[in-house]
Amino acid sequence: MSSESLSRRSFLGLERCHVFITGASGAIGGEAVREFLDHGCLVTAYDSQPLQLSGIDAERFSRLHLLNGDVINEESVKSGFSDAEERFGPANILIVNSSAEDSTAKIPIWELSLADWKKNYQTNVQGSFLVIKHFLRSLHEAQQTSGTQLTSPAIVVTETENGSGLSAGKAGLHYGLLNGVRDEILRLDAEGRINAVAPGIVNGQQGPEPADVARTMAFLASKRAAGHISGQCIRVERGKQDPIASTTQPPKSIVKKEFAASIPRSLPKPKRNKIRVAVSIDLDAVSGWLGTNSHPDNNLADYSAGFFAARVGVPRLLRMLKKLDLSERCTWFIPGHSAESFPEEVKQVVASGCEVGLHGYAHEGAYQLTPEQERDVLVRCIEIAQNLTGKKPVGYRAPLYQLRESTLDLLEEFGFEYDASLTDHDCHPFFAPRRPALQPIDFSKPASTWMHPVKESPTLPDRRPLVCVPCNYYMEDMTPMQFLPHTENSQGYVDVRVIENLWRDRFLWIRDNEEEPVFPVLMHPDTSGMAHVIGMLERTLSWLKEWEREGEVEFLQTGQIARWWKDKMPSKQTA
Incomplete structure (x- = not known):
């Protein structure tokens, strides 16, 4: 057959x-x-x-x-x-x-x-x-x-x-x-x-x-x-x-x-609303060990995985994406440190025709920075991306999904079209939220001081037109399949078929129960570049392409998905 x-x-x-x-x-x-x-x-x-x-x-x-x-x-x-x-x-x-x-x-x-x-x-x-x-x-x-x-x-x-x-x-x-x-x-x-x-x-x-x-x-x-x-x-x-x-x-x-x-x-399967698949790759390389994954016990063996990601994982993923005709229909989020440390590999990425988005400089989390440092990092990374691609980047993913209200303020200020770090919804885009910072409870004070609901602004409920394309740990490869010795939620020894079945189950349920959903798939060269993982990714993407042949799936860059979703919203909601 x-x-x-x-x-x-x-x-x-x-x-x-x-x-x-x-x-x-x-x-x-x-x-x-x-x-x-x-x-x-x-x-x-x-x-x-x-x-x-x-x-x-x-x-x-x-x-x-x-x-x-x-x-x-x-x-x-x-x-x-x-x-x-x-x-x-x-x-x-x-x-x-x-x-x-x-x-x-x-x-x-x-x-x-x-x-x-x-x-x-x-x-x-x-x-x-x-x-x-x-x-x-x-x-x-x-x-x-x-x-x-x-x-x-x-x-x-x-x-x-x-x-x-x-x-x-x-x-x-x-x-x-x-x-x-x-x-x-x-x-x-x-x-x-x-x-x-x-x-x-x-x-x-x-x-x-x-x-x-x-x-x-x-x-x-x-x-x-x-x-x-x-x-x-x-x-x-x-x-x-x-x-x-x-x-x-x-x-x-x-x-x-x-x-x-x-x-x-x-x-034939009954025709359903089209599912838009967002394939993205975070090219962390060595930067992944510097910011959110910094630890005093990190050593040369740990950094070696970052060199593997850039010099082995990147070419492997580029070949696989080209084989599946997905090179120009995906998005690479590239930290500035990776772009400057591995220029030849990053040039190959840009030459593939993909979209390039920002991912911090040294994979630093927003809560590790002062607001001034956060601004300086964003300005530097915009400059690096412009020099690479010849155009201003419009997309951003926070390292380890760690962003705060000041991050979204900066994305608005610099005219970004979308962020891909939050999960208010798991398969539909949404406008970036405008919310007060989460306040931890001080249990030394009377309960009456901290028993109150979240309050959102009735006049400015969100940050439109800044769009959020959902992404989190359940949509990525690294958390379950990469061993990070000093990270509590690191696993690294999970059978790849567990993740393969998890993603397929998510896709099939979304297909049957949601209208015009998106389906993000996030990879890292560190993880998906490994020999025992990349075959599973190729099987999964090939399986999704079978649905594409039926007219039920469309592979798009993350920015294309953000623009598609914003354009289909009623004009009064995007004003």
């Missing part, structure tokens, strides 16, 4: 369902992995053999968890479900797919050895029992822990890929196991289901392709498509007859290969 198709919603409604697939290295298992990934699922692929898949892009691969294990070993199965839950949460869907060839299918029973029969039994009966057992156990434990039921749990069982489908072991699966588990799963979840798929001779002249079987699995796993079906065995063959689902009657029906064309894989 093309990347464009991936940006569409699954017709079967399977997005973000966690699917646990056994026998994933086989022909049918591999197609099942691909099929469920194409429907937007989180997939755990479990097998004793390595999985060989080609054409899986970075976005799909981020939703794929590969596990090595043996279905006939109970400890291995139990550990597999535990690992899968740790990665993606409890599984909603179980695909029980045999990966071993049925050695009994072509041997008359009077010539069948006990060893061959036991091997077939272990893989196709014992293995199926164990994975179903531990799937239901994990379902039960997850519901007890959360106090809620999972979304429509479903089990789909398949036969051995090269078998005849008539062995006693499989007959037991289809009749005894289906009927028994159908009742058991209902005790755990009123919407729980189990069904079976019986492929004919795979890749034979009259058999279905593995992809046909995989599509049938996805159909049976879907509550939207097959929520009314449970305890049934559907035989899949290639032929000219019309598709009919067989039950426990002798299989007379055929599911045609054209099944894929008769039910579309996906439907």
Whole structure:
């Protein structure tokens, strides 16, 4: 499936369902992995053999968890479900797919050895029992822990890929196991289901392709498509007859290969209000260790991270942004210290066509400065930016979001169009506030002296036309993914997929619930330039570009977003 198709919603409604697939290295298992990934699922692929898949892009691969294990070993199965839950949460869907060839299918029973029969039994009966057992156990434990039921749990069982489908072991699966588990799963979840798929001779002249079987699995796993079906065995063959689902009657029906064309894989997402994505980069480099992150124990090893940011992180981010065609649609906020310390790297940034905004001189916080120092710093940084770009900067981001009323006074005085430091709203711009300084409580005085609300000016409630484009710690990379040894909220050892999922969850909720929102993504070369982080950023931005192809996302410089928002406000509000 093309990347464009991936940006569409699954017709079967399977997005973000966690699917646990056994026998994933086989022909049918591999197609099942691909099929469920194409429907937007989180997939755990479990097998004793390595999985060989080609054409899986970075976005799909981020939703794929590969596990090595043996279905006939109970400890291995139990550990597999535990690992899968740790990665993606409890599984909603179980695909029980045999990966071993049925050695009994072509041997008359009077010539069948006990060893061959036991091997077939272990893989196709014992293995199926164990994975179903531990799937239901994990379902039960997850519901007890959360106090809620999972979304429509479903089990789909398949036969051995090269078998005849008539062995006693499989007959037991289809009749005894289906009927028994159908009742058991209902005790755990009123919407729980189990069904079976019986492929004919795979890749034979009259058999279905593995992809046909995989599509049938996805159909049976879907509550939207097959929520009314449970305890049934559907035989899949290639032929000219019309598709009919067989039950426990002798299989007379055929599911045609054209099944894929008769039910579309996906439907276009409903058109929504456009989301404007503001990609920005704070080029702190060494300055990050001088102002807000100054500490008497900072040393040469700490400053080394600043040199990495400028000389390694900046070129990496520039290449990635160029690859994604975002170089001219983003904003770099550059401290004066970085511009003067790393002129060659900063010239490369300016040459990329981006917008350049201010970010202090030495990454100093406003509360570290006197008002006179704050003015001197702003004047110097305006001059540096003008020399770099040939024009006056119109945007500002406060180092570590530390700005005060005097900062906004200066931005107004020097004609700045926007600031990107505050979060009165998390996905809509707003006019810069005009508020009194926050007064700390003096608990040595009577309560009557400090029990009073915030008072805002009734005549000048804000600083229009100065616009604020929201940004804070939850929209950036550094706080969770960069280790800063003397900063209390520093982490640095967070799995990048945690942040990737956090950003995606924010985007999807905003998309569904807000009108014409903005979606800021803030990077630092120190952090996003690191080898284990930049791949995640590329996946995330590529994912957002898939929405752009649907007409739902537009990448803009931060200044463009500020002007767009101000222009769409009623004229009386911007006067």
